[in-house]
């Protein structure tokens with residue numbers, strides 16, 4: 426755990442979040458500023474600052490598989506959904522604990538902004 430990390434504090438339940446999935450390795454919760462009717466963040470329990478620091482393929486793979494599970498639970502798996510990892514400031518990363526955005530419930534434009 427990184428002391429100054431917002432998402433580590435959500436993992437430790439120091440800061441409340443609207444959880445949608447929790448297992449041994451990952452937790453997922455609703456984004457506080459949703460960009461789509463469904464906007465969930467999936468994060469590893471373990472602190473990894475960004476995809477650039479990630480070493481464990483299982484840890485990264487688990488984020489995608491958890492997102493697919495949530496998409497099914499939330500009823501957007503068939504209509505479609507998007508998963509995004511923003512890495513570093515140029516891509517819009519603001520919280521430096523790696524997280525995968527799951528967006529769904531509306532049509533998505535391409536290319537993304």
Ligand code: AMP
Nearest residue numbers: 442455456457458511517518519520521
């Ligand atoms: P990014 O900009 O890719 O680093 O994504 C960070 C996301 O975290 C943004 O979509 C924020 O709206 C979201 N966020 C920030 N603080 C919280 C919080 N306390 N609970 C839930 N989501 C948050």
Ligand code: ZN
Nearest residue numbers: 430433472522
């Ligand atoms: Zn962290």
